[in-house]
Amino acid sequence: MNNQPEELKNEVIYDEDSLRELLVNEDIHSFRQEYLTLHPYDRAIFYEKVDPKLRELMYFYLSPKELAEIFETSEIDEDEYKEFLEEMDATYAAEMISYMFVDNAVDVLKELDKKQVVSYLTLMDKDAAVQIKALLHYEEYTAGSIMTTEFVTVPENSTVRSAMTILRNEAPSAETIYYVFVVDDHQRLTGVVSLRDLIIADEDTLIREIMSDRIVSVSVSDDQEDVARTIQDYNFLAVPVVDFQQHILGIITVDDIIDVLDEEASDDYSKLAGVSTMDTFDKNSFSAAKKRIPWLITLIVLGMLTANLIDLFTETISQVALLAVFIPLIAGTAGNSGTQSLAVAVRGIATRDIEDESKFKLLVREAGTGLITGLVCAIFVVLLIFIWKHELVIALLVGTATLVSIFVATISGSFIPLFMHKIKVDPAVASGPFITTLNDVISIIIYLGLATAFISSL
Amino acid sequence: MNNQPEELKNEVIYDEDSLRELLVNEDIHSFRQEYLTLHPYDRAIFYEKVDPKLRELMYFYLSPKELAEIFETSEIDEDEYKEFLEEMDATYAAEMISYMFVDNAVDVLKELDKKQVVSYLTLMDKDAAVQIKALLHYEEYTAGSIMTTEFVTVPENSTVRSAMTILRNEAPSAETIYYVFVVDDHQRLTGVVSLRDLIIADEDTLIREIMSDRIVSVSVSDDQEDVARTIQDYNFLAVPVVDFQQHILGIITVDDIIDVLDEEASDDYSKLAGVSTMDTFDKNSFSAAKKRIPWLITLIVLGMLTANLIDLFTETISQVALLAVFIPLIAGTAGNSGTQSLAVAVRGIATRDIEDESKFKLLVREAGTGLITGLVCAIFVVLLIFIWKHELVIALLVGTATLVSIFVATISGSFIPLFMHKIKVDPAVASGPFITTLNDVISIIIYLGLATAFISSL
Incomplete structure (x- = not known):
């Protein structure tokens, strides 16, 4: 079966040129008619x-409410918010923000200067401003910072019929109506009902009878990644956010969570590669270079430590220059095996796979993996070098260094990130340079140290 | 605000020990009552x-249908399916599979031997077997392979009332009822209505009037990652899958897409780190080592190429042993900057950020980034070495090698993956070793070549 041609598919969805023409010709009516039927x-x-x-x-042709829908999408990047808002009349911008779902409105405001935030909040509808202010103070990366307060609650003792009426009334403003949260008289969350359950239930049934009271909720201070994993594990469309007394404060929906997981993945990936903050492509070389240089400089400084170490052995090297030939190989192999176990550990921490594990078992297993991997690679290296150079002693030296450094690299590659995680430092960012340097130092000391000791046999 | 203690939170959800006790005491009734209220x-x-x-x-206390719900969850790993199924009576297992959503049933069967698949399909209900067979033949990683056929369609000219009746009837078996797909007489997809729109509409309205006819759909042969990005971009709960004549064949829901994105991210991450297939932690050292060794051996072979190259310069090195001291630093820095631009490119390809870009502009920008980064690092290196060793010529040699190799590494780091992507090879897996070796070779030729040329000044 063939793919639909890409052009055809897009054309069905929208025709950019004709839309642009309608704008240029100031044909308000046709433009609105065409534009507003788009997703x-x-x-x-x-x-x-x-x-x-x-x-x-x-901005003249669309109402603030209509523009708000556009700003809700993930297409508009965070770093564009400011620029776009400044194009608009301030009152128009404030009104637009007030029409957004609260969680998204907060995301927009977080990108602005304090002064701008205050002025927009002053210009907008009181109710909206109050809701936004309530969310603005939550710490970044917590459940509170990504939740929205536009959810639907019903009392425990209402009927399905009255719940449906509440839903219908709130549908236009709620972020999701597919879950209805059931609360007691004190706004404490006591259950949850899905719209699926509501529409198949008899209208006179009490909510209490059909609700699920085994509620899975997250705490307002939980890390957003934990929230994401909860939604992923339970296949939820949304999860309620509660305070420590089980009052419902907001909900977090699945579409926000996809973005959180995506960010997290990009983040871990960039850190493994040593690009500290890489959300998107950079528009120019300078900003790209600015992000990459600090990491390279750090690694150069650490590389100088290694160079210093090699420098201690220059006498040995000047006697047997062949030794220098294998330094990059040994350091590289140690680095590679360290990165492998680092990656397994970081990914295991990110996906929460590692949490059920006993740390001691993990240590034994990693030690075993390091030993097996080291032995296999060492034997391979010894054979290769012996066949190539017919220098048994050097081959054995390189082999020994390979074995020990892979062993150490494997263990440190998993334990340094676990330790970082324990002391609440992001393992993805902090472990890389440590592990690389540690591995370099250890492998070179073993290799050149042994070589110096056995110099007479070389 | 404090976190809820982790223990407390879990206790609210379920008590493992008391459940186990009920099982051990063979208290069927209480076990079922307790167990089946859990998520x-x-x-x-x-x-x-x-x-x-x-x-x-x-297996005796739960019906196949009840067990099917457990198997739908992401908690059960793919590599456990086989083991668990073999614990069950074959007829029981077949019946359980028939109760799963078709897409998940297919996932289970794909893990089994052909013989087992055939026997389970023979043992189960005919209708279920036919539905499963229809999906089994789709190629892996396509929309077809992850879609489910349990969706709800209504004819264009039905009313909201009759659509709601259809929904209520299909609710128990449909994977999502929050979107209803509108079809013409030939089962061609002509629109989509959300349950949200249905419940606020007047019951006598025709579906045709409230449906959206700007349908965003995916083709059955589309890559699953593209499907995931579509759902993410549009914030959909599900997307319809169509053939090239716009017949609806299935739907893909947001929960499946989260897993696709997660897999993709883990996959890219593992490949950057050189662990080819790392989905979860390995239970034992041997299987972990088996995954890591091929990559290490590949890199050792490539490292031998570099060693060969250095070997050509042993004479120079034995004259000026200090040269050897900086080889790992130069090769390492080139490797690091290559990995940075590789990561930016791979992530850009994965998130589709790179597709709107002109390739020429990208080349100019990467060249610029490489030049700036290289210059800054080179100056830094020259200063460091001059201060440390007071050897201006060596410092300049290392600096020049650093500049050129960072420049080459940056450009190759982004262009090799883009080229791989173009020729439909996964850029994440194929680029790493190429780039590393290329960078090593270039940086060493420049460094030791220049050193040999200027040996008289050293």
Whole structure:
């Protein structure tokens, strides 16, 4: 079966040029008719692409509420919020923000200067401002910072019929209506009912009878990654956020969680590669270089330590220059096996696989893995070098160094990140340089140390 | 605000020991009452944890349908399916599979031997077997292979009332009822209505009037990662899968997509680290070593190439042993900057950020980044070495090698993966060793070549 041609598929969804033409011709009516039938994501793509001049026209043609839908999409990047908002009239911008779901409105405001935030909050509808302010103070990366307060609650003793009426009324403003949260008189969460259960239930049934009271909730101070894993594990569309007295404060929906997991993955990946903050491609070389240089400089400084160490052995090297030939190989192999176990550990921590594990068992297993891997690689290296150079002593030296350094690298590669995690330092960022340097130092001391000791046999 | 203590939170959800006790005492009634009120995910955790002997009791106490719910969860790993199924009576197992959502049933069967698949399909209900067979033949990693056929369709000219009736009837078996797909007489997809729209609409409205006819769909042969990005971009709960004539064949829901994105991220991450297939932690050292060794051996072979190259310069090195001191530093720095740009490119490809970019602009930008990064690092290195060793010529040699190798590494780090992507080879797996070796070779040729040329000044 063939793919649909990409062009055809896009054309079905929207025609950029004709939309642009309608704007240029200031044909408000046709533009609105065409544009507003698009999915907000496609509207956002168009909005982002056109010149600022045409966007200014759009601010006249679209209501703040209509524009809010565009800003809800993930297409508009965080670093673009500020720029776009400054194009708009301040009152219009404030009104637009007030129409967004609270969690997204907060995301937008977090990108602005304090002064701007205050002025927008002053300009907007009181109710919206109060809701936004309540969320603005939650710490970044906590459940509180990504939750929204637009959820639907019903009392325990209401009927399915009255619950459906509440739902219908709240549908236009709620972020999800597929879960209804059941609360007691003190707004404490006591159950949850899905819309699926509601529509198949008899209308006179009491909510209490069909709700599930085994509630899985997250605490407002939980880390957003834990929240994401909860939603992923339970296949939820949303999870309630509660305080320590089980009052429901907000909900977090699955679409926000996908973005959290994606960010987390990009983050771990960039850190393994030594690019500290890489969310998207950079638009210019300078900002890209600025992100990459600190890491390279750090590694150069650490590399100088290794160079210092080798420097202690220059006499040995000048006697047997062949020794120098294998230094990069040994250091490289240790580095590679260290990175492997680092990656397994970091990914295990990220996906929570590692938490059920006993640390002692893990140590035994990693030691075993290091030993097996080291032995196999060492034997291979000894054979290769002996066949190539017919120098048995050097081959054995390189082999021994390979074995020991892989062993050490494997254990340190998993234990340093676990330790970092324990002391609440992000293992992805802190472990790399430590492990690399440690491995370099150990492998070189073993290799050149042994070589110096056996120099007479070389 | 404090975190809820972890123990307390779990206790609220379920008490493992008391459940186990009920099983041991063969208290069927209480066990079922307690166990079946748990969320399937928690049921799965318990099921996985208990001894095989107790699990055997569970097969007697739970119906195949009840067990199917456990197998739907992501807690049960793919490599455990086979083991668990073999514990069960074959007819029981077949019936259980027939009760699973078709997409998940297919996932289970894909882990088994052909013979087992055939026997289970023969043992189960005909209808279920036909549905499963229809999905079994889709290629791995395509939309077809992860879609389910349990979706709800309504004819265009039905009313909201009749659509709701259809929904209520299909709710128990459909994977999602939050989207209803509208089809014409030939089962061609013509629109989509959300349950949200249905419940706020007047009951006599025609579906045609409230449906959205700007359908975003995916083709059955699309890559699962593209499907995932579509759902992520549009914030969908599900996306319809169509053939090239727009017939609806299935749907893919957001929970499956989270797992796809997670797999993809783990996959890219493992490949960057050189662990080819790392889904979860390994239970023993041998299987972990088996996964890591091929990569290490590959890198050792490539490292031997570098060693060969250095070997050409042993004469120079034996004259000026200090040269050897900086070989790991130069090769390491080139490797690090290559990995940085590789990571940016791989992640850019994965998140589709890179697709809107002109390749020429990208080349210019990467060249710029490489030049700036290389210059800064080179100056830093020259200063460090000059201060340390007071050897200006060597410092300049190392600096030049650093500059050129960072420049080459940056460009190759982004262009090799882009080229791989173009020729449909996974950039994450194929680029690493190429780039590392290329960088090593280039940096060493420059460094030792220049050193040999200027040997008289050293």
